Amino acid sequence: MSLAVRYGATAINPVREVDSIEAQPQNPPRALTGEEVTLLRKHLADDQTAVTADLPDLTAFMLGTGVRIGESLAVLWSQADLEAGTIEITHTIVRVKGDGLLRKPTKSRAGQRLLHLPHWAIAVLRTREAGGIRLDEPIFPDTQRGFRDPNNVRRSLRTALSPIGSTARRDLGQTLRHLRRETGMTRKQVADNLTWPQTRIELIETGRIKVDHEMIATLIQPYGVQLDHLHGLLAQIHDATQPAESDKLAWIRSHALRKTTATALDQAGHTARQIADQLGQAKVSITQDTT
Structure with a gap:
């Protein structure tokens, strides 16, 4: 629009009057307690x-x-x-x-x-x-x-950090792995059939992910079995969906470790400049925005 004004195509630049759109990050940084x-x-x-x-x-x-x-x-x-x-x-x-x-x-x-x-x-x-x-x-x-x-x-x-939350999740994963192997399918074949990441199949079968009834029902569709007909599997799903202590870790990513260090320094009374120097950030404003 600035170019259009410069060459006389329009008298004003309406974009100049538009405020920038500010949006909150979907996953704001968080420090560990x-x-x-x-x-x-x-x-x-x-x-x-x-x-x-x-x-x-x-x-x-x-x-x-x-x-x-x-x-x-x-x-x-x-x-x-x-x-x-x-x-x-x-x-x-x-x-x-x-x-x-x-x-x-x-x-x-x-x-x-x-x-x-x-x-x-x-x-x-x-x-x-x-x-x-x-x-x-x-x-x-x-x-x-x-x-x-x-x-x-x-x-x-x-x-x-997608830990085995409980024995129930581990047992459920073993049952699901057995069902898959009975069909002769690999994890990749199942993932391609469901358009899922292959890692999701692995995490479910090793008990390293929270599951629900709908997720398991979808997973076993390529195996040609109906979940409602497998009463033992239904009982395992019920037990596996119960909360586990290790679920508290599932949100952590490597950046959270930096955030934790920065927060600890801030609580200890260090200045934003000192924290920025610790983290290797040239601009103090970056530190202030994320600490």
């Missing part, structure tokens, strides 16, 4: 799959520093000074199409920072150090002692 932090760390420590994926220590490190997943995976042992209780953040791990995993400098100068670790985070790193280290290796390596893929870590974290 102290109870949720305790529950999260306990759950990850007790979950063998999470332990195998090295999530307990990585999550503790992120909670103690507020750094992003890619930044956490890029830190080398040479950048940790456990005597001084500091960690140097200079790089991040990204996957570039055609090039694979790259360790790149942070996007801005604000991203390069020296952070002081809380005592419990230092204790976590000392335990890892005791197992033997090389200064040129990442603190949180893959099985080959190289850099880990941030996307794989996010996927592992999502799976770990």
Whole structure:
């Protein structure tokens, strides 16, 4: 419209008088409570799959520093000074199409920072150090002692935070898996038939997702059976839909860990500038909007 006014096609620019549309985010950032932090760390420590994926220590490190997943995976042992209780953040791990995993400098100068670790985070790193280290290796390596893929870590974290809520959900998942195998269908075939993500089938069959009657009725349609005729399955669904303690973790994503660190610093009396420096944010306004 500005161009139209400039060339005389119209006398005024009506768009200039229009206010911008402001909308609340669908999932506003939220920090974990102290109870949720305790529950999260306990759950990850007790979950063998999470332990195998090295999530307990990585999550503790992120909670103690507020750094992003890619930044956490890029830190080398040479950048940790456990005597001084500091960690140097200079790089991040990204996957570039055609090039694979790259360790790149942070996007801005604000991203390069020296952070002081809380005592419990230092204790976590000392335990890892005791197992033997090389200064040129990442603190949180893959099985080959190289850099880990941030996307794989996010996927592992999502799976770990969709926990087996109860024995009833686990038993229901086993029954559903048995029904699927009796038909000779793979998870991919079922997912394609229902136009569902394949991961949803996996989460249901491993008891790592809240279910309801309608969801299960839809799931077993490709198996050629009617839910109302399976009284034992109906009873399992009833038991599996009951609330579980671990449901409190299902909403958590990696960004919530940064939000939790920022909120803890804010409650401890740190300024917005100090919190922004901790998180590696160049603009204080970003910190103020999300803390």
